[in-house]
Amino acid sequence: MRYRPFSLAVLGASLLAPAHAAGVAQPGDLRAFVLAASCAACHGPDGHSPGAIPSLAGKSARFIEFAMQEYKSGASAGTVMNRIARGYSDDEIRLIAARLGRREEVR
Amino acid sequence: MALSRRALLRSGAAVALGWLGAGGRVARAAGTQARVVIVGGGFGGATCARYLRQLDPSVEVTLIEREPRYLSCPLSNLVLVGERTLDAQAHGYGGLRALGVRVLFDTVTEIDPVARRVRTAGGTQLDCDRLVLAPGIELRFDAIAGYDAAAAQQLPHAWHAGEQTLLLQRQLAAMPDNGVVLISVPAEPYRCPPGPYERASLIADWMRTQRPRGKLLILDAKDSFTKQALFQSAWQTLYPGLIEWVRGSDGGAVERVDAAARTLYPGFGFNEHRGDVVNVIPPQRAGAIAQRADLSDASGWCPVDQLSFESLRHAGVYVIGDAAIAGKMPKSAFSANSQAKVCAAALLCALHGQALPEPSYANTCYSLVARHYGISVSAVYRLQQGRIEPVAGAGGTSPLEAPSAVRAQEAAYAEGWYASIMADSFG
Ligand SMILES: Cc1cc2nc3c(=O)[nH]c(=O)nc-3n(C[C@H](O)[C@H](O)[C@H](O)COP(=O)(O)OP(=O)(O)OC[C@H]3O[C@@H](n4cnc5c(N)ncnc54)[C@H](O)[C@@H]3O)c2cc1C
Numbered sequence: 001m002r003y004r005p006f007s008l009a010v011l012g013a014s015l016l017a018p019a020h021a022a023g024v025a026q027p028g029d030l031r032a033f034v035l036a037a038s039c040a041a042c043h044g045p046d047g048h049s050p051g052a053i054p055s056l057a058g059k060s061a062r063f064i065e066f067a068m069q070e071y072k073s074g075a076s077a078g079t080v081m082n083r084i085a086r087g088y089s090d091d092e093i094r095l096i097a098a099r100l101g102r103r104e105e106v107r
Numbered sequence: 108m109a110l111s112r113r114a115l116l117r118s119g120a121a122v123a124l125g126w127l128g129a130g131g132r133v134a135r136a137a138g139t140q141a142r143v144v145i146v147g148g149g150f151g152g153a154t155c156a157r158y159l160r161q162l163d164p165s166v167e168v169t170l171i172e173r174e175p176r177y178l179s180c181p182l183s184n185l186v187l188v189g190e191r192t193l194d195a196q197a198h199g200y201g202g203l204r205a206l207g208v209r210v211l212f213d214t215v216t217e218i219d220p221v222a223r224r225v226r227t228a229g230g231t232q233l234d235c236d237r238l239v240l241a242p243g244i245e246l247r248f249d250a251i252a253g254y255d256a257a258a259a260q261q262l263p264h265a266w267h268a269g270e271q272t273l274l275l276q277r278q279l280a281a282m283p284d285n286g287v288v289l290i291s292v293p294a295e296p297y298r299c300p301p302g303p304y305e306r307a308s309l310i311a312d313w314m315r316t317q318r319p320r321g322k323l324l325i326l327d328a329k330d331s332f333t334k335q336a337l338f339q340s341a342w343q344t345l346y347p348g349l350i351e352w353v354r355g356s357d358g359g360a361v362e363r364v365d366a367a368a369r370t371l372y373p374g375f376g377f378n379e380h381r382g383d384v385v386n387v388i389p390p391q392r393a394g395a396i397a398q399r400a401d402l403s404d405a406s407g408w409c410p411v412d413q414l415s416f417e418s419l420r421h422a423g424v425y426v427i428g429d430a431a432i433a434g435k436m437p438k439s440a441f442s443a444n445s446q447a448k449v450c451a452a453a454l455l456c457a458l459h460g461q462a463l464p465e466p467s468y469a470n471t472c473y474s475l476v477a478r479h480y481g482i483s484v485s486a487v488y489r490l491q492q493g494r495i496e497p498v499a500g501a502g503g504t505s506p507l508e509a510p511s512a513v514r515a516q517e518a519a520y521a522e523g524w525y526a527s528i529m530a531d532s533f534g
Contacts (some may be wrong), residue, residue: 051526070112087487
């Protein structure tokens with residue numbers, strides 16, 4: 001391979017700096033990214049839904065995790081989210097919520 | 108809706124992954140950028156371009172697409188019955204350009220999958236480090252005797268949105284009062300498994316008031332279909348006696364057509380059917396360029412590694428969307444969008460020499476059974492023993508019994524989904 005090997009030090013260094021500079025910390029890694037990327041198809045890029053489906057943008061991570069768990073347990077009926085939430089483990093739901101939600105609520 | 112650089116930063120993708128900034132750049136030999144070429148700017152290709160640039164703005168992404176205006180298929184069944192304009196199906200590539208994607212409107216005519224070299228009809232030649240193909244489908248004009256490109260001018264397929272959609276729309280509008288509509292449906296795999304039944308439903312919805320003496324016959328090569336119980340119970344309630352479904356083993360599999368006589372012939376021993384409007388959805392295979400590039404197998408579709416979507420036939424070349432064989436995922440815009448994201452992450456990991464993340468894929472297909480009556484089927488997928496399998500106990504269809512408010516909400520969500528996925532795929 002002619003590519004320079006990707007250094008973990010670089011990953012660590014650049015992980016949070018620009019995000020903090022922008023005032024919004026984004027947790028998560030590639031796994032969280034891939035998991036949460038599925039949500040955008042219905043909830044819009046970055047959780048900004050331009051149409052009838054509720055936006056996730058601006059919701060807290062705690063709220064998203066709670067809502068997903070309510071769908072998963074059947075406590076919330078939903079139309080399609082009840083079927084989708086059952087496809088994710090509790091850990092995965094936490095990762096998704098942390099990735100999409102406002103971070104200050106996670107702590 | 109162009110994403111500003113700030114919005115990108117806010118999305119945090121590149122930031123969180125550490126691929127942003129000089130230190131994390133993928134360097135080529137002389138310090139130039141890594142180059143990715145994407146062939147086909149539909150749901151798969153556009154999404155892949157967007158996410159590649161979001162995850163790693165240092166990578167040079169060139170998207171080659173034949174048409175400057177993408178006409179999307181989802182919701183195009185509404186165009187057939189005059190509930191939506193074709194213009195509403197059109198999307199441009201400004202959003203991708205705003206992200207720094209180089210968009211080239213040209214037709215790719217030749218691909219060397221070993222050298223990863225692409226040639227276009229316009230005479231451009233491009234070399235790249237990684238090549239992604241998302242060319243969609245090619246309709247097979249050699250599968251049903253008598254059904255070729257010329258026959259499609261009389262018996263439209265309307266399985267690519269555009270002129271064909273308008274042709275079928277005009278034929279329906281001109282149909283006599285007691286007209287018969289025929290829809291011929293192929294065996295799987297084909298683009299959009301519930302699409303033919305949504306189409307039948309919306310045409311029936313229109314006929315109910317506009318051509319109440321008409322009939323609609325679905326000639327199906329299959330013996331069952333997706334969301335069948337939901338579709339059929341809705342048909343019984345909404346359009347009693349209007350739609351008849353003929354399954355494959357009862358003579359639904361069309362083997363020959365007579366285009367001039369608008370007649371469809373199933374196999375030996377079954378009656379032929381003559382229609383006033385005849386919609387033939389023929390069998391399909393991967394987009395022609397994927398076959399020319401030696402990426403498809405005997406099935407006509409492209410075998411790929413189910414984690415990365417890298418071709419099993421040529422390293423460094425990826426195939427996503429309808430053209431790819433992706434385990435249990437249906438050929439849908441949603442699937443193409445989902446695969447594109449997994450592929451973008453995997454491709455960048457390969458460039459950076461990083462381990463691939465565990466993938467996760469999803470699909471939800473909404474269907475309109477009437478203008479304000481929606482149903483859906485959904486699944487979350489995982490890699491299990493190297494295969495893309497739905498997660499057990501999750502997903503499935505809308506409930507068989509539901510108040511009309513729920514159906515109305517799913518219909519609204521079908522359009523909401525469209526708005527979201529267009530923004531997510533094209534920007
Ligand atoms: C009636 C109908 C309804 C549908 N409804 C839904 C729905 O509700 N939900 C859903 O999820 N899916 C739906 N689909 C399915 C969806 O349209 C497809 O699954 C989706 O378009 C696949 O995306 P793709 O990127 O693989 O291919 P495409 O979207 O077809 O994109 C391929 C692109 O590649 C370009 N191309 C091909 N060859 C070349 C070349 N040689 N050079 C340059 N460019 C090239 C083409 O011009 C095209 O723009 C529907 C389909 C139909 C027909």
